[in-house]
Amino acid sequence: MSAFTLRVNGQSHTVDVDPSTPLLYVLRNDVGVRGPHFGCGLGQCGACTVLIRGEAVRSCVRPMSTVQNAEITTLEGLAKNGVLTPVQQAWIDEQVPQCGFCQNGQILTATALLAKTPNPTDAQIRDGMNNTLCRCMTYYRVQAAIKRAAKAVAAADTNPDREVRA
């Protein structure tokens, strides 16, 4: 067992766990967040995705030994002061989720994608999202929501009164 400190959604947490413990279990069971889900434990599906420095990271295959002092954003940490991000708002406007269990991965992967590629082509969306799975097969609406969010961000960029980020 070893002590690890994480900053999750701006709050500091210290845990004492085996260094090989996947970050996902610590986030869910010690920090107490519900956004990242266990889907495969193999880094194949994306259900466990979190953001570390803006990168979409699969927390189920990230041992604690590699995330000492990491700044982590989970799905719960996207909205600031109760204001949803354009991606989250697009997800609601497009009524994307069915069961919703995978949507943590869809939303955070899309968030990271749009941060790098603010105006993605269809091919870039398909490519960038391709390893993030959904068994309700909401892909069609996920892709529509990503385009919707990209438009919302672009529109806000031309309006200096609004501060919006993907």
Place this chain on the structure above:
Amino acid sequence: MNTFTSIPAQIEDFLDAHNGPSRRDFLRASGLFVVTTMAAPANLLAQAGAPAAAPLGAGPYPDRDYRQLDSWIAIREDNTATFYVGKTDLGQGTGTAFRQIMADELDMPYERTSCVMGSTDVTVDQGGSGGSDALQTDGYPMRRVAAEARRVLLDMASSRLGVPVAQLAVVDGVVSVASDASKRVTYGQLIGGRRFNVTLTGNNVDATTGQAKLKPVQDLKHVGQSPQRYDIPAKVTGALEWAVDVKLPGMVHARNVKPPFAGATLQGVDESSVSALPGFVKVVRKGNYLAVVFEREEQAVQAVSKLKATWQKPATAPFPSSEDLFKYMRSATPTVSNQPNVAGNLDAALSSAAKVVEAEYEVPFQGHTAFGPAHATADPRNDQMTIYSNDMKSYGLRNGVAQFLNIPRDRVRVVWMDGPQAYGRTAADDAGFEAAFLAKEIGRPVRVQWMRNEETAWDTKGPAYLVKMRGGLDAQGNLTALDYDARALDHNHLGYNEADTVLIAQLTGQRKTTPARGGASTPSHMYVIPNRRTAGQVIGLPLVWETPLRTGNLRDPDGPQVTFASESFIDELAAAAKADPVAFRLKLLTASTDDDSGFKRARSIAVVKAAAEKFGWDARPSPKAPARGDVLTGRGVSYAFRSQTVVAQIAEVEVNRRTGHVWVKRLVCAHDCGLAINPEALRRTIEGGMLHSLSRTLHEEVTFDTEKVTSVDWVSHPSLRHADTPAQIDVVLVNGDPNPNRADLPHYGAGETVCKPLIAAVANAVFDATGVRLRRIPFRDARVLAALKGAGVAT
């Protein structure tokens, strides 16, 4: 706008008042439980609908009496209403639809209602979900009880305001005197926080009714609108508490240790191989069921691979390998042979036919393969058993666990919570039993969760099918004879939550003496064919019990398999007749009108025409004239019904003849489920269902050798991905009722019918593009390329 918070006091008080002591106790004991809330009181109430906040009830938990109006509806002083229904929402927005239909009959604004679903101690037993019957069957008692509540409230208002009911008007939960709107009283003022104490009638829950009549559908205001699904915001913000999130004081984590070989016998366990590991609680063994229990989740996960157990392989192979599956199915002796359904004289018609067409179709085992593996948490404290589960049939889980563990029913409850999609008889059933079994063994709350390989290998499978078809055409290209003969690998098909068929029961040796019969299903179409035979046989595998190839209902349980064969074959016949595939079908649908099935036939014709019109169908026989280039395009149509819902679909495909890759570029679906309650939610349900079938068309297959299942993750068991998504999906909602404006236009089911025709639509489109007929799914690149090469079409 969304925050974590405890249940607000006013909601707690309300629920206390309405639900009595069990609700009060578990709320008070629930410091760790939180629900999502929003600012406005009505929304706040709506969000409180999730009955998650429910540890430690004192019990017992008697059944809710469906004959009491108070079991269904509660109205608060602030003129908001909560509906309690015995269904579960798998993510298709049924909860939102229930609020719409009940708000309409009650005359309440949608925004001032909320819905509680599927938890056995607070909602009447409507069976949970299944069969796409939420609106088709269960929506009617919901509407009737809401109408009855309105009637009772109008009676109360009549006394309060001193005018006859006939002189009252009600708008948005406010009753006023028609001639003097200043004289008014709200529902909340009339009944708020108090019981109706009104007895309903009906011999079963589906028949529940009061005295009030339903409104004509033309008078429904919320129905046909598309309020956004109330469950989505919490799924987007991370605020939702899922069944996987339940945490209880003293809870421990369990993982199953599955047999490494199907049918293996557990001979010995060396507990010392894990007992010195940190957090060790117990190794639980009974028969061939084996589990490790640890204080922390990752400790349990690690212990599974470290536990030394000795397993003996069965004396004979449990099943053939998946490569030999269809060879096995052809030669196996059926366990069941259905009496064929015969009309006319098939043999005579085939022998006199100008042209006879024969084909055989193969569908492998396919799994539910839930996105999050099966899980449940069970709490044995206070001499009760509470199970937190996403099982869509929560009431069955309650009954089954009570029987399995020999606990009185009224001491068991299931709290239904959101989870990864279920879509049928999944391992969520099994996990609920396992959690309860382990909790009883250990005496502490236990959370069990399957791992990915366990879920993908051991989850219940949709039966494999082998279908032989023969058809006869006369000289004019009319279909005069059709023979359908199916073999389904479905012996010992699992029921839901049966105490003697769940996996832990099988592994611990508690079996039925006779395996379930299983079924071999037949096509669902309205074609008029004078001479026909439909026959089915059930096939079994050598290993009947404790097998990872156990079959159970998978979203429209046999429809995709059967319709792949039947609607591909109709296309083969159309091609043989050199007829346009849409025209060929319409001719079969309109060939006769002198039977009693005109209602469904008229609606079948309507959806086929609507799909063709939306697609811009170019009438011509398939296949298309040979084209140049690597990428060939084509279109295919297919149609089916399920219960009273009829669907026609058209797929447009691109087939790369260099790689064998199939991309379904566009999908059109014409869908008639009668009255659409929430059209936008319905559209998404249709899209998701079609793409689920597309995943089965292109990717999914359970593979196995002669010892075990070898498809165990998302690499060895691929599923649809973003790159496969069609560029365009068009959904046309059709009302093909011969009397489309009838006041009692029914609301039929959705969610499963769309899964039926899709595979054949894609196969027919591939044939149109390439002239090559694919009769075995999935259409993975290598299989398609081999078929194209075989036909000399590949480049």
